[in-house]
Amino acid sequence: MFQVARCSAVALVVLSISSGCGGGSPKVAGPPCPAPAGAPVLADGSQPSGPATAAEAEAFIQQVSEQFAKLESDAERVSWVKSTFITDDTEQIESQAQERLMEFLARKIREARRFDGLQLAPDIARQFYVLQYSAELPAPADPKERAELAGIGTKLDGMYGKGKYCSPKLKGLGKDKSAECLPLEDLSAILATKRDYDLLLEAWRGWHTISPPMRPMYQRMVELANKGARELGFRDVSDIWTGEYDMKPDEFRKEMARLWTEVRPLYEQLHCYVRAKLRKQYGEAKMGKGKAPIPAHVLGNMWAQEWGKLYPMMEPYPGKSQPDITKALAAKKYDAKKMVELGERFFVSLGMDSLPKTFWERSMFTKPRDRDVVCHASAWDIDRVDDLRIKMCIKIDDEDLVTVHHELGHDYYFHYYKNLTPLFQGGANDGFHEGIGDTLALSVTPSYLAKIGLFDREPPRSKEADVNLLMQRALEGIAFLPFGKLIDEWRWDVQSGKTKPGDYNAAWWRLRAAYQGVSPPVPRSEDDFDPGAKYHIPANVPYTRYFIARILQYQFHRALCKAAGATGPLHRCSIYGSKEAGEKLTAMLKLGRSRPWPDALETITGERRMDATAIIDYYKPLTDWLIEQNKGESCGWE
């Protein structure tokens, strides 16, 4: 469930979706650590004469904005075709379009340096900030190196996508019953459904054989991107990734650490309970005892990032759960389109617009029979006007019901900020973009499902049913938090050179042990490259956005429930049908990234700080129950 961590708003991969450093109302354009700029060129291509003026800066940023919108829209269209029809040709065309966009952005960021230090109108200055931080994979100016970087990007993506593990032990366990070579989808299904320790180990170990060949390429990618970053005036890529949050990079890292400290006790209680159950299942001989961490392959997920598949083993009050959503969807004969209509109806109930007609004509809801496509769920804004789409291979189950809401959240954001200037068309920060649909998904409560007729009647309310529901959600949402935090912590250190290439794998497992309390199930060495077995590393997609989104979704939910006049416990609140909640949400979406994110946060919540107390409130009944269950256990790990 909550597939945020696996989905991406493709439109945003190249232009990162957050705003620039500098806080409140920046007046002066420019990145934090000045470096010599390339030869300045004016927007019309001519060489400038004399010192830059504010008027030139304004003309420059306007032209960049327009050119960027056009190039990016072209690249989106190409990407859509590739993603819904994968061939060697479409892959190559996409890579070329991406390279053009990378080259354009890096060149314009370098040229923008000419205007450093000028006094500019706040709106213009902010566009410069957004531009400065827009290159997630900054291209070096040298054409050969740039092509090499784009080529590595495509290759790494392909290696991940085509990854398979062959083993006679796994024969008959994939979709293709005769196959011995299983793709990630099949290996993940084994981890999700089987409970044979050694079989799980085979699937886990197998998937982690796909990534060692990525290591030299990944190392080279970091080198080249760092070179590109230095040419743009940054120390390294981590400076860009951590500097785009309207605060200084080290302040941002401190903020993330603060949020983690606030939620860590809740994670520890969940970890403690789950570990005890798993020890009963597999025995202490395999699982260890005392404060031993949990082997990473028994949590129902390849990366131990979400543990929802273990729910049947963890169910607090057996038989007291709400009716099964997947079964209800089948009983009511839901198909893929009907699932999306259900999602749209939620947004419309808040007083928001219907999706455009072309959304229904151009989206991909099901996997075509006749060609390869990228099934990985994503939301699209092709032309920055209103050509909104989603691309999914929808399964008719509870997990994809949440994913549909998640993806529509992106599309509604696109829709409501489409009238802003192109550089402001983005989330207040990238975590905001990921958190909108997830906020609504928290309102998909049993009462809501009864109201819309998916359940025939409202399931009886009880403390037991509540604790069960919260456990189901915590196995996804709380289990995810340390993982969401650590991915970029590893990456920032790699990018900044703090972690050397000879220490990539050891550093990865140090973080996984420290944050998640999990351990590798078999010894690892620097011949392995386990980070590469997680999509967002080879695909170079920043990850902290998902950590932020998982915190924000509860903060938004609490504020919108208040606006909707709900008075009961947060986990029972559904904002469905509340125009008041819809107004607040829409007001924030319309800001895009034209303002620093605390302004956007304030629009919905009245607060200017990200705040984990909402998530703590939400799970309070479960936390109390867990503390009771964990009495006598030595919680924590070492």
Ligand SMILES: [Zn+2]
């Ligand atoms: Zn997403």
